[in-house]
Amino acid sequence: MDWLEFAVQWLHVLFAVFWFGGSMYVTFVLMPTMQRIPPASAREVGRAIMPRMAMAMRIAGAVVIVLGIVRGIGWGPRNAAGTGFDFASTYGITWSVSILLALAIFAIGDGIVGRTARRLYGDDGLWAFATAGGLPPARFAALAGRLRTAGLAQLVLFVVALTCMILMRFGF
Ligand code: HEM
Numbered sequence: 001m002d003w004l005e006f007a008v009q010w011l012h013v014l015f016a017v018f019w020f021g022g023s024m025y026v027t028f029v030l031m032p033t034m035q036r037i038p039p040a041s042a043r044e045v046g047r048a049i050m051p052r053m054a055m056a057m058r059i060a061g062a063v064v065i066v067l068g069i070v071r072g073i074g075w076g077p078r079n080a081a082g083t084g085f086d087f088a089s090t091y092g093i094t095w096s097v098s099i100l101l102a103l104a105i106f107a108i109g110d111g112i113v114g115r116t117a118r119r120l121y122g123d124d125g126l127w128a129f130a131t132a133g134g135l136p137p138a139r140f141a142a143l144a145g146r147l148r149t150a151g152l153a154q155l156v157l158f159v160v161a162l163t164c165m166i167l168m169r170f171g172f
Pocket of ligand 1: 012065067068069072099105158165
């Protein structure tokens with residue numbers, strides 16, 4: 001057994017579990033819970049979690065992508081000349097698609113989810129209703145909706161990326 005390959009794959013899967021799992025936790029546990037607690041508390045929790053969450057997801061995503069590239073190029077199928085990774089093989093194509101999927105997931109997470117969450121939780125004006133009562137402003141609903149949609153889009157892409165991982169495991 002190649003222990004370096006083992007270590008690279010082990011770390012790749014560990015960080016992938018954190019990245020994908022963190023995203024599922026936010027979508028299916030954290031966000032629905034935030035909608036059920038008083039808005040002022042939800043805002044405090046949101047403001048406290050977001051910077052740490054953004055950094056953790058950024059690091060996890062970057063490690064997954066880098067180690068996925070190393071794993072494929074280092075131990076994936078060789079080309080006919082034996083000079084390196086066979087990008088044109090089915091495995092090579094699945095691997096390339098995986099990079100695109102992971103970059104899209106990263107961009108949605110860091111760009112749309114991160115930025116929208118910072119706007120939502122950072123703007124005092126959007127949270128006046130939390131103390132004054134009444135309904136949240138239209139912009140609040142728009143930002144919350146964008147967070148939900150982007151989170152779900154990420155999850156769909158994660159599922160497709162995971163399918164690519166299993167395909168490569170079986171040689172495709
Ligand atoms: C997007 C999130 C990702 C997740 C959740 C993920 C998850 C996983 C998992 C669970 C495995 C183990 C599969 C198995 O042994 O059955 C794996 C393997 C692997 N991943 Fe990823 N991965 C992701 C992204 C990437 C990216 C971006 C690349 C590189 C382009 C990549 C390249 C690989 C390679 C080459 C393997 C080994 C496949 C094999 O030959 O058995 N992964 N990944």
